[in-house]
Structures are given as structure tokens and as C-alpha cells.
Amino acid sequence: MEPYILGHSEHETRRLILQHQIYGPITRRFFEAAGIGRGMKVLDVGSGAGDVALLVADLVGPAGRVVGVDMNAGILDTARERAAVAGWRNVEFHAGDFTTVVTERDFDAVVGRWVLMHVPDPVTLVRNAAARLRVGGIVAFHENDFTYPPTTFPPTPVDTELARWLVPPPGGRGPEMRMGTKLYATFLDAGLPGPQFRLEAPAGGGPDWPGFEYVAETARSLLPMIEKITGVKPTEVDLDTLGARLREDAAKHRAIQMLPLMFGAWTRKTG
Numbered sequence: 001m002e003p004y005i006l007g008h009s010e011h012e013t014r015r016l017i018l019q020h021q022i023y024g025p026i027t028r029r030f031f032e033a034a035g036i037g038r039g040m041k042v043l044d045v046g047s048g049a050g051d052v053a054l055l056v057a058d059l060v061g062p063a064g065r066v067v068g069v070d071m072n073a074g075i076l077d078t079a080r081e082r083a084a085v086a087g088w089r090n091v092e093f094h095a096g097d098f099t100t101v102v103t104e105r106d107f108d109a110v111v112g113r114w115v116l117m118h119v120p121d122p123v124t125l126v127r128n129a130a131a132r133l134r135v136g137g138i139v140a141f142h143e144n145d146f147t148y149p150p151t152t153f154p155p156t157p158v159d160t161e162l163a164r165w166l167v168p169p170p171g172g173r174g175p176e177m178r179m180g181t182k183l184y185a186t187f188l189d190a191g192l193p194g195p196q197f198r199l200e201a202p203a204g205g206g207p208d209w210p211g212f213e214y215v216a217e218t219a220r221s222l223l224p225m226i227e228k229i230t231g232v233k234p235t236e237v238d239l240d241t242l243g244a245r246l247r248e249d250a251a252k253h254r255a256i257q258m259l260p261l262m263f264g265a266w267t268r269k270t271g
């Protein structure tokens with residue numbers, strides 16, 4: 001596992017909140033399509049700050065149970081606090097590698113979002129995750145694909161410049177930016193039946209669309225890594241005004257912003 005490339009600053013917390021506003025409904029629709037619902041016992045691999053586990057807690061309801069695991073013990077404190085504030089009693093979080101921390105093998109579903117893109121061996125992770133399921137249980141992973149990076153239509157000058165800074169060249173070190181399109185082969189290599197897919201990209205414009213600020217905060221969190229890869233200097237990017245400039249530029253061109261596609265892949269364990 002590479003160190004988590006986005007860091008854990010105050011800005012990163014703000015970024016996670018915006019991220020959940022934008023992606024929460026998309027992840028929920030994906031899990032519903034995958035068949036996750038009332039009364040199920042679900043394992044969430046790589047819970048981070050807990051957004052997915054809390055969303056699943058709502059889907060499974062009080063008769064269900066969610067077990068969230070993350071190797072980063074610190075971020076789980078945030079996840080636990082959020083679960084307590086939301087009043088959910090059916091969610092628990094455990095620190096460690098899920099392959100050693102979770103011994104139960106009768107989960108109805110195992111889920112993960114933005115986990116496979118960060119691990120060196122996604123096939124092994126999916127195989128180990130499926131081993132925690134009962135036969136017939138659901139495997140559901142939700143991952144980005146940066147084949148289409150954040151883009152405005154029509155293209156605007158600030159957005160075009162941003163793409164140059166933000167998108168690392170293909171084949172470099174760091175997270176797998178094309179994980180979405182690799183999910184099918186990953187499931188097959190893990191010994192699972194070919195998954196079904198649900199694809200959705202966030203898109204919007206105008207004064208209430210949170211995507212401009214979200215992209216700016218993501219650029220802020222990613223910059224230390226991007227600087228190493230592309231040599232871009234923080235002074236070139238002017239992060240403090242980036243969100244506002246993206247918004248103004250889009251408004252001037254009556255443009256919409258589309259964020260990278262989310263690929264949701266799900267299947268059922270057959271044996």
C-alpha cells in the first residue's frame with residue numbers, strides 16, 4: 001500500500017465533505033442496483049472517513065450490520081465520531097488490514113470505493129474480500145476512471161490549464177487512474193463471475209454546483225504528488241483562487257463541468 005496520496009489536512013477534510021455531496025448519491029444508486037438492502041451484513045473495505053459505511057448503514061437499516069475496516073487507524077476516529085453523531089448503532093470500525101482483522105466468512109456483501117486504485121495488487125484484494133462472503137453474496141466495487149479527466153464543456157481556459165497540471169501522465173507511479181475500466185478483468189482474475197456495471201459521472205454548472213471547489217481542493221491535496229511527477233510549482237497553480245476562477249470561467253462560457261466517470265462493478269459469489 002502506498003501512503004495515502006491525498007494526506008489528512010483540514011483542506012482534505014473539506015474536500016471529503018464536498019466529495020460526498022457529489023458522489024454520495026451516485027454510490028447509493030450503484031449499491032441499490034447491486035442489490036444491497038435491508039437486513040444485510042456488509043463488509044466495507046478501506047472505509048477511510050466512513051462515508052461508504054454510513055451510506056450502507058442507511059441502506060441495510062437497523063436490522064443490518066456494517067463492518068468497516070481501514071489500515072489507517074487515525075482516520076477511523078473520524079469515521080467512528082461521524083457514526084456516533086448520525087446515531088447509527090449498526091456500524092463498527094476496525095483498524096488493520098481487513099484480511100487479518102476480519103475473521104467472519106458469512107457476509108452478505110463486501111463493498112469498497114476508491115480502494116482498488118490505491119493498492120498494488122487489486123486482484124488479491126478482491127479475492128480476499130470475496131472469501132469473507134457466503135455463497136451468493138455480493139461483491140461491489142466503485143472506482144473512478146480518469147480516461148476523461150475533470151472537463152468543462154465547452155472547454156474553458158482555466159480548465160484546460162488545470163488538466164495539464166492535475167492529470168499525471170499514463171503509466172507513471174501512484175494510483176491507478178484507469179481502475180474503472182480494469183474492474184472486469186480484475187474480477188475475473190480474482191475467480192469471480194464477470195461483473196455487471198453501472199456508470200455515472202457527476203455533472204453540473206451554475207452557482208450551486210460544488211464541483212469547481214471540489215476540483216480545486218483535490219488539486220490542493222494532490223499537488224505535493226503532482227509536483228514530483230510533472231514538476232509543476234504550487235505558485236503556478238494559485239490554489240486559493242482556483243475554485244472561484246473555474247466557476248467564473250464556466251459561468252462566462254455557460255459551460256458545465258463533468259467529473260471523472262465512476263464505474264460500479266458487481267457480481268455474486270458462486271462457490
Ligand SMILES: C[S@@+](CC[C@H](N)C(=O)[O-])C[C@H]1O[C@@H](n2cnc3c(N)ncnc32)[C@H](O)[C@@H]1O
Nearest residue numbers: 046047048051069070071072096097098113114
Ligand atoms: C481513498 S480511501 C477510500 C475511503 C472510502 N472508501 C471512501 O470512499 O470515502 C482508501 C482507503 O483504503 C484503505 N485500505 C487499502 N487497502 C486496505 C486493506 N487491505 N485493509 C484495510 N484498509 C485498506 C486505505 O488505508 C485508505 O484509507
